[in-house]
Amino acid sequence: MRETARSRSGNDHLTAAIESMQRAWPTPDGTRCISRIGVVGAGTMGRGIATAGLLGGFEVVLVDVEADALARARTDIGRLISRAVDKGQLNAAKAEQANRRLVTADKLDALADAEIVIEAIIENIAAKQKLFSILDELTPADTLLATNTSTLDVQAIASATRRPGRVVGMHFFSPAHVMKLVEIVRTDEVSAESLGEACETARRMDKLPVIVGNAFGFVGNRMLYGYGRENQLLLLEGASPEAIDAALTSFGMAMGPNAVGDLTGLDIGYAVRRGWGERPDDPRYYRVADMLVERGRLGQKSGAGMFRYENGSREPQPDPEVAAMIAAEAGRLGIRQRSIGDDEIISRCITALVVEGCRLLERRIARCPADIDVIWTYGYGFPRQLGGPMHWADNKGLDVILARADEYAARVGEAYWSAPALLRRLATDGLALRSLDSEALA
DSSP states (O other): OHHHHHHSOHHHHHHHHHHHHHHHSOOOTTOOOOOEEEEEOOSHHHHHHHHHHHHTTOEEEEEOSOHHHHHHHHHHHHHHHHHHHHTTSSOHHHHHHHHHTEEEESSGGGGTTOSEEEEOOOSOHHHHHHHHHHHHHHSOTTOEEEEOOSSSOHHHHHTTSSOGGGEEEEEEOSSTTTOOEEEEEOOSSOOHHHHHHHHHHHHHTTOEEEEEOOSTTTTHHHHHHHHHHHHHHHHHHTOOHHHHHHHHHHHTOSSOHHHHHHHHOHHHHHHHHHTOTTOOOOTTTTHHHHHHHHTTOOBGGGTBSSSBOOTTOOSOBOOHHHHHHHHHHHHHTTOOOOOOOHHHHHHHHHHHHHHHHHHHHHTTSSSOHHHHHHHHHHHSOOOGGGTOHHHHHHHHOHHHHHHHHHHHHHHTOHHHHOOOHHHHHHHHHTOOTHHHHHHHHO
8 A cells, every 4th residue: 555655646636636525515405506605803813804805706804803903904905906816817807896895894793694604703712602693693593604713712702603504614725815825614514505605615716625623722723732842842842943943844834833933923723822722731842932922023924932033034044143032941841952963853843743743643633644734735834746644654654654753752752652543454455545545535
């Protein structure tokens, strides 16, 4: 089986994976054709979702309580549509039509006629539940309610309504008008019709919907925490932020994890981790990122994060202050720093993705390894020529991956590296993860 996996290139594997998903999750017969979308929240994500909706031919009602935010959003959306014209993605007449299809409002009442409402407000469970309770009262019973949460419990959000079967997660990736991936999060109560409408809406936005289960971080972000955890531990053990980023970009990642954190804002992850009930009880866990936020270093938006940014530049510069801070904290925690090579950096970060992916497969949060590969190549910058982390693992050999996990368990800690039973079984039987793709398709 391993040789079969190796014989297929990464790009060919992804093409087959996408075809498999579309066969596994077809749009149900009778799925209604949605024409009017509501978006709540005119921040960066809300503007991106609204733009994607307009470019997909939908009427879009964008709601925010702040008039200034709406004015900025209308200007920004117009600019994004103009940029699409400049790139040849649509002509001037269609751009004008798209702009005319946008309605902005500062009251949720404007959503009364929306066939689907996509929430894009702050990542706070209480705020989202309150909003969904209001939307449940305002909108018709058949309006599909979708949350753009990136980590939170969609079932808990749905519980604030009387229509849990009509509540779904639609996790867009930033910038939402550009990124192809949308994780469609299914709960225990969501209907097939609701999933079908969410997928069809995403496809009309020229997105790639992947249905995933409801767990903290779903598939992509749950795996990201394993990848980021190893980055953070390696920092304490002696690898510099720039060395880690250089190693992983040489592997093929679109950006290094430390540059990505600065770009998205370190405070976002900081807030999410504090709301995570299963957060590991480990003083090393994301300690470097936490210290940076607590010192006001939030990333590019504050001019300093893991790196420093001079005179408004987006070019990351190594910062001796960060190196000194990390060294001091390593000493406080009793961690002896050492020289760490590129091979170990790549191995620990990428193998962590595979191990966490296997855990998600065991829990059926991910349907099959190919779905994980699509998520990580289209949403997180994993090199497509390698086909995704699970395809990469097959090509390495699961016996090699298992040996690495066992080695790291002994050296770094069982809590993070205890090999999932699925990985151990497949490796012992000489099988590849790809065998699970065939089972899922059958």
